[in-house]
Amino acid sequence: MKNKARSPWLWIPTLYFAEGIPYFIVNNISVMMFAKMGVPNGQMALFTSLLYLPWTIKPFWSPFVDIIKTKRWWIIAMQALMSAAFVLLTLSIPRPSAEMIGATQTPISMFTITLVLFIITAFASATHDIAADGFYMLALTQKNQAAFVGIRSTFYRLSSIFGQGVLVFIAGMIERKSGNIPLSWTITMLVTAVMFSLVTLYHTFFIPKPDADTPHLTGETKSAKAIFREFGRTFATYFTKPGVWLAIIFMLLYRLPEAFLIKMCTPFLVAAKDVGGLGLSTAEVGIVYGTIGVLFLTIGGILGGIYASRVGLKKSIWVMAACMTLPCLTFVYLAMAQPVNLVIISAAVAIEQFGYGFGFTAYMLYMMYFSEGEFKTSHYAICTAFMALSMMIPGMFAGYIQEALGYSNFFWMVIGCCIATLAITFFADKKIDPEYGRK
Numbered sequence: 001m002k003n004k005a006r007s008p009w010l011w012i013p014t015l016y017f018a019e020g021i022p023y024f025i026v027n028n029i030s031v032m033m034f035a036k037m038g039v040p041n042g043q044m045a046l047f048t049s050l051l052y053l054p055w056t057i058k059p060f061w062s063p064f065v066d067i068i069k070t071k072r073w074w075i076i077a078m079q080a081l082m083s084a085a086f087v088l089l090t091l092s093i094p095r096p097s098a099e100m101i102g103a104t105q106t107p108i109s110m111f112t113i114t115l116v117l118f119i120i121t122a123f124a125s126a127t128h129d130i131a132a133d134g135f136y137m138l139a140l141t142q143k144n145q146a147a148f149v150g151i152r153s154t155f156y157r158l159s160s161i162f163g164q165g166v167l168v169f170i171a172g173m174i175e176r177k178s179g180n181i182p183l184s185w186t187i188t189m190l191v192t193a194v195m196f197s198l199v200t201l202y203h204t205f206f207i208p209k210p211d212a213d214t215p216h217l218t219g220e221t222k223s224a225k226a227i228f229r230e231f232g233r234t235f236a237t238y239f240t241k242p243g244v245w246l247a248i249i250f251m252l253l254y255r256l257p258e259a260f261l262i263k264m265c266t267p268f269l270v271a272a273k274d275v276g277g278l279g280l281s282t283a284e285v286g287i288v289y290g291t292i293g294v295l296f297l298t299i300g301g302i303l304g305g306i307y308a309s310r311v312g313l314k315k316s317i318w319v320m321a322a323c324m325t326l327p328c329l330t331f332v333y334l335a336m337a338q339p340v341n342l343v344i345i346s347a348a349v350a351i352e353q354f355g356y357g358f359g360f361t362a363y364m365l366y367m368m369y370f371s372e373g374e375f376k377t378s379h380y381a382i383c384t385a386f387m388a389l390s391m392m393i394p395g396m397f398a399g400y401i402q403e404a405l406g407y408s409n410f411f412w413m414v415i416g417c418c419i420a421t422l423a424i425t426f427f428a429d430k431k432i433d434p435e436y437g438r439k
Helices: 013-037 041-050 052-062 061-067 070-094 098-102 106-137 142-178 181-206 224-239 244-253 254-268 283-339 342-371 376-405 407-429
Strands: none
Touching: 013 041, 013 070, 013 106, 013 181, 013 244, 013 254, 013 283, 041 106, 041 376, 052 061, 052 142, 052 283, 052 376, 061 106, 061 224, 061 283, 070 106, 070 181, 070 283, 098 254, 106 142, 142 244, 142 283, 181 283, 224 376, 244 407, 254 283, 254 342, 254 376, 254 407, 283 342, 283 407, 376 407
16 A cells, blocks of 8 residues: 555654755855855855745746656655755865955855855755645645644744754854854754754655655656646746736835845844944844744734735735835844844844735735636746745845945835835735635
8 A cells, every 4th residue: 555644743844844944054044154254245145146046947847846756756855965965065165264254355266066065955945845845735635734734834934943043053152162163154064964864864754655646647648748738838828817917027026125135134233343234143143033033024924814814915915015115124223223232133133024024925925816727836836936036136136235335325225125015016906806815
C-alpha cells in the first residue's frame, strides 16, 4: 500500500519550517552577512536583490514539477540539495581583514563562490516551494487543508524568527566573544547546515506517500507537444484577463516603499552613527528586527486577515494602503534622531513591521482575487512572480541610492514612494468586487 496514514502534525510543521529557512537565509541573512563583512551597500543591495530572481521566474518551470516525478520526490531532492549547499557555504565564506571590513571596502568579488551557492539554494528553494504547496493539497483532505492552513503559516513565520532572529543572534554572540566576524558567520552557517540536514533526514522517513501524488502526464501523453500546449495556454489566458495590466502595475507598485526600505533596514541598524546608522550590534539586530519585528509583522498579518474577512477587500484596501505607507515615517525618525534606547528602536521597528504585515493582507487578497478562474493555481503562481519582481527591481538600486543620499534622505525618498502606492490603490479599487473577501 503506497499511502501510509500519518498525522499531518508529523510533517506539516517541519515542512513549512524547512520551506522558510532557505528563503530567509538567501534574502535576509545574506544582507546582514555582507553588511557586517564590509561590502559597500550599493554592491550588497544589487547582488542580494538578484537572488530574488528564482522566485520571480519560477512559474516558467513550475509545470515541470507536476510533470516529472512526484511532489514528494521534489521535496526530498531539493532539501538534500540545499543541505549540501549549506555545508559548502560553511566552507566557502571568505575571511576579509578587519581593516577591510572596518573601511567597508570589501569587494563583492571575494564572495563569488558564496553567491553561486546562494543562487543554487535560491533555485532549489523556489522549486521546493512549488512542490511543498502542491503536496499539501494532495496529501490532505479539504477539511484538513483548512484546519492546518494556520499551522503552516505559523511555522513559516517561526522559520523567519529562527532565520532572522536566532541565527543572527548566534552570529552576534560569537562575534562579541571572538571579535572575529568571518568566524561568526562560518559557525552560524554550520549550525544551519546541521539543522537543515537533520530535517531532511527526518522528512525522508516521515513525509507520507499519498496515492494522489503522481506525475500529471504519463506514458504517451507525456509528449513535448502536450506539455508546451498546456504551458502556453496557462500564460495566454493570464495575459488576456480583463484588467491584466492594471493588476500587474498594482503588483509592482503597491509595495514600492517597503521594497526600498527592507533592503536598507538591516545595514542602517548596524551602520556606525557617524555615517547615519544606529550602531547596533549583530545580536541586538537579531532581537530587534529578527524577533520583535517579525512578531509584530505576524500580528499585523493576522489582524489584517480578520479585518479583511469582515469588511471585504474593497472596503479594507484603503486602510491597508495607509498602514503600508505611513509607518515608514518611523525610519525617518530613527535616522534623524539616532536614538540609543533599544526600547525606542524596537518600538519603531515594531510599528513599521505591524503596518507592513497589516497592509500586505490587501496585496495577497488582490492576487487571489485576480487569479480567480480556470487556471487559478497557475495564475496565482504568475502573480507571485510579479510579487517577487516588485521587491527585486527596487532592491537592486536601493544601495546605490542610499550611498548617494545618505540614510535620512533615503528614508524621505521612501516616503515619497508612498505616492505610488496610494495612486495605484485608487485605480485598482474601482475594479474590485465589493463582496470579494467577505465571509
